[in-house]
Amino acid sequence: MNDADARRLLAVAKTATSAASELVRSRPPRTLTWKGDRDVTSDVDMSVENLIRNYLHRHTPGAGFLGEEEGGSNLGDGSYWILDPIDGTINFLHGLPLCAISLSLVHNGVAVVAVIDLPFLSAQYSALKDHGSFVNDVQLAVSSTHSLDAALISVDQYTFGEHEHKNRLRHTLAERLAAHAQRIRMLGTSAIDLAWTAQGRLDACVLLGNKPWDTSAGVLIAQEAGARLLDLDGTDHSTDSVATIAVTPPLEDALMAVIREAVTATAVSG
The missing domain is CATH 3.40.190.80 (D-Maltodextrin-Binding Protein; domain 2)
Structure with a gap:
C-alpha cells in the first residue's frame, strides 16, 4: 500500500466516523439487547455499525470488515476494517460522555490506518503507520513523566x-x-x-x-x-x-x- 492510498483510506475513515458521531449525538438509545451477564448493546450501536459498514463497502469495496456487533466477512491476508461502533456503551447509556467510535484498517496483518472519534468531546484521533498520530490535526506525543x-x-x-x-x-x-x-x-x-x-x-x-x-x-x-x-x-x-x-x-x-x-x-x- 503506497502513501497516497493510505492517505485516501484515512480520509474515508475520518468521514465515516464523523458521520457516525453525528448519529450518536442525535439519536438516543431506544432498544437494548443483552449479550451476556451485564453486557448490553443498543440499537444505536447497531445503527452505527451498519452506517459505517455500508459507507466503507461503497468507498472501499475490496476490503473486508469486522464489527463487534455483527462479526465480519472477507477477512484474510489482504485489507480489512475493524470497528467498535460504540466503545463504552454503558457510559453512553448512562449519559456519560466517555465513549468512542473506533475504526482501523489492517493490511497484511498490520494496522495501517486508525481513527477514534469521541462524539461528545469534539475530538477525532487519527494515525497513519509511520506518519505520526493526531487529534483534530494537532500532532500527538506521549507525556514525559519520569516517575x-x-x-x-x-x-x-x-x-x-x-x-x-x-x-x-x-x-x-x-x-x-x-x-x-x-x-x-x-x-x-x-x-x-x-x-x-x-x-x-x-x-x-x-x-x-x-x-x-x-x-x-x-x-x-x-x-x-x-x-x-x-x-x-x-x-x-x-x-x-x-x-x-x-x-x-x-x-x-x-x-x-x-x-x-x-x-x-x-x-x-x-
Missing part, C-alpha cells in the same frame, strides 16, 4: 461472565498501582484509554484484554505518538497478546515491575 508517583494511569474496567477470573488481577493491580502512582482511573473505554495515553493526558494504561475492535485503532495511535506497547509479560505487543499496555517510555521499567508483582501475588493467592 510513578507523578503518573496518572488507567486500568480497564471489571468484566463479567467467562472473563470474570481476570478481576482478581485487576483488583490486585489497582491496589499495587494505588500504592505507587499519583492516581489511577477506570474510564470504561479502551479506545479512550489508548488515545489519552497517546495525547499525554494519561501516562499509561493497562488493559487486561486485546479484542481487536477494542485495541486495534488505539494501539496504532499510541505507538505513533511514541508510547511503548507491551503484553502482560513485558514483551512487545502483538495481535496475539493477552493484554494491552501502553506507557510513556520513561515509565516502562517501573510500571512493568508493579505489574509483575501483581501477577505474582495473584498467582500465589489463587
Whole structure:
C-alpha cells in the first residue's frame, strides 16, 4: 500500500466516523439487547455499525470488515476494517460522555490506518503507520513523566461472565498501582484509554484484554505518538497478546515491575 492510498483510506475513515458521531449525538438509545451477564448493546450501536459498514463497502469495496456487533466477512491476508461502533456503551447509556467510535484498517496483518472519534468531546484521533498520530490535526506525543508517583494511569474496567477470573488481577493491580502512582482511573473505554495515553493526558494504561475492535485503532495511535506497547509479560505487543499496555517510555521499567508483582501475588493467592 503506497502513501497516497493510505492517505485516501484515512480520509474515508475520518468521514465515516464523523458521520457516525453525528448519529450518536442525535439519536438516543431506544432498544437494548443483552449479550451476556451485564453486557448490553443498543440499537444505536447497531445503527452505527451498519452506517459505517455500508459507507466503507461503497468507498472501499475490496476490503473486508469486522464489527463487534455483527462479526465480519472477507477477512484474510489482504485489507480489512475493524470497528467498535460504540466503545463504552454503558457510559453512553448512562449519559456519560466517555465513549468512542473506533475504526482501523489492517493490511497484511498490520494496522495501517486508525481513527477514534469521541462524539461528545469534539475530538477525532487519527494515525497513519509511520506518519505520526493526531487529534483534530494537532500532532500527538506521549507525556514525559519520569516517575510513578507523578503518573496518572488507567486500568480497564471489571468484566463479567467467562472473563470474570481476570478481576482478581485487576483488583490486585489497582491496589499495587494505588500504592505507587499519583492516581489511577477506570474510564470504561479502551479506545479512550489508548488515545489519552497517546495525547499525554494519561501516562499509561493497562488493559487486561486485546479484542481487536477494542485495541486495534488505539494501539496504532499510541505507538505513533511514541508510547511503548507491551503484553502482560513485558514483551512487545502483538495481535496475539493477552493484554494491552501502553506507557510513556520513561515509565516502562517501573510500571512493568508493579505489574509483575501483581501477577505474582495473584498467582500465589489463587
